[in-house]
Amino acid sequence: MSAPAHRRPPLDRADDPRAADTRPTDTGPERTRPTSTGPDGSQPAAGPIDTSPARPAAGAALIALLLALTACGGSDDEGTTEHEVHVEVDDAADGTPELAPVESGSDDAVEVDADQTGAETLSDGAAGGGYGVVGEEVGEEAQEAGPTIRDVDLSTLPWRQALTGESVVPVEGDEYGRIYTVGEQIEFADVDGDGHEDALAVLEVVDGNAVEETWYIWTWDPEAEAAVQVESPVARTARCGDTVHEVAAVDGAFAVTEALRYQDDTSGDCATDGPIVHTRHVTLESGWPVLTGGLSGEGGICPQFQYATDDMWPVGDVELHAAPVDGSAPLGEPRPDWWLEVDVSRHEFLWRPNWILVHQVYDAQPEALASSNGYRPCAWAYLADDQRPLPHGPYVDDL
Structure with a gap:
């Protein structure tokens, strides 16, 4: 007897959110900033860093930090170190981004979904040391890290x-x-x-x-x-x-x-x-x-x-x-x-x-x-x- 054909297709691991690599990935030359919610509750589309007067302190800080990190990393030459930068807007009234250093290869250096935390990731390479989000809330997948x-x-x-x-x-x-x-x-x-x-x-x-x-x-x-x-x-x-x-x-x-x-x-x-x-x-x-x-x-x-x-x-x-x-x-x-x-x-x-x-x-x-x-x-x-x-x-x- 031949085995019956089951109608449901095999599980595609590529579609499995648990199988996805949650480490930061290189986003290329275009950098993005933390998202914010408008008066009507809508989310703005992701795009280049906004240096408009609405948040001049946060925009300037981000640009200065990004330029400094780019100058000292991102090369393959011996002795240089790549950096990954994670930014999250904390609960402070002035909305100043809060950064914290993390060890190279740390599990804390994860890419965080903007819909869950209001933060996006700036990445200059996942291999080196850098900065991690000082998080308010981490997504369910990150909280349940480990084998399944x-x-x-x-x-x-x-x-x-x-x-x-x-x-x-x-x-x-x-x-x-x-x-x-x-x-x-x-x-x-x-x-x-x-x-x-x-x-x-x-x-x-x-x-x-x-x-x-x-x-x-x-x-x-x-x-x-x-x-x-x-x-x-x-x-x-x-x-x-x-x-x-x-x-x-x-x-x-x-x-x-x-x-x-x-x-x-x-x-x-x-x-x-x-x-x-x-x-x-x-x-x-x-x-x-x-x-x-x-x-x-x-x-x-x-x-x-x-x-x-x-x-x-x-x-x-x-x-x-x-x-x-x-x-x-x-x-x-x-x-x-x-x-x-x-x-x-x-x-x-x-x-x-x-x-x-x-x-x-x-x-x-x-x-x-x-x-x-x-x-x-x-x-x-x-x-x-x-x-x-x-x-x-x-x-x-x-x-």
Whole structure:
């Protein structure tokens, strides 16, 4: 099976503001001065230094400083030093620019966005010592300087494959000759609410003629400056199985559009996609993928069945959860009216001690399921004594 084409193009690092070099750049012969706001709140266009009488002291000081620095730097001759000059208008009534020296190559010598601080940068070269802004406020990007999950090469990290229980570093491969690749498309969003971006990436596995893709969330640990894989996969593409059509980052969540097959389908048709085509939105709760966007429940792989393998039971006082994690919150709205156990015999990674995976069934379909083509979201029920509530094929011998 050939890997599906994902509609969202790969991340272009050139467009990533975190990947941009924030050091001052040579602005050429034309110098600019700090911007100011007019009476109507408008910002004047950037241009040559204004020496008009409106601010004669500041203009003269800038010109004198610039001429002095130009005279002693900017050459490639031995013994000369280039300078970078950062100017910011402080809160003083006379608007006098305030300058401070910085060490050569210091992180403080950054180019500051005029929209954030009201200052622009005068640069005579980024390599040498010079002057830095005595800042009132530095932009968010500068405040959060340091590595992020966008800087991580996920292909060099060990991936735990939930379906097999094996761990593999994609660039190293394994002893069986299978080929592992981290897909080019990686989506970024803060899905655990900690203020740091997380990633949704796909591990592609080629084993002879068999090809499969499994999507996992990786979170960012800012203290360890490391990416951490979420245990449970979000989605999977496999021959004669489910197909992921598209993934995207949307409003603090990952959106997954997929075509799912019924697990009890015995038609043997592998040429077409499954009949359940829908889009779900996924975030994290207690480190586990959960549904959002009008639904509550398991946010990862949820096997679908055309014919129920168990009787339906009223939810009543049964407490269902979105994640099989101690201390996880009960399901939010909309709350299902019925539940039935999911046969996870083909998805052993979904068998959790003290937890059973169930389908949610509604008397009146929620709006989020209006165009779901029969999709039934999953949830989890906790069993304190680890006894299944009903006899069930995969578990009968274990009880």
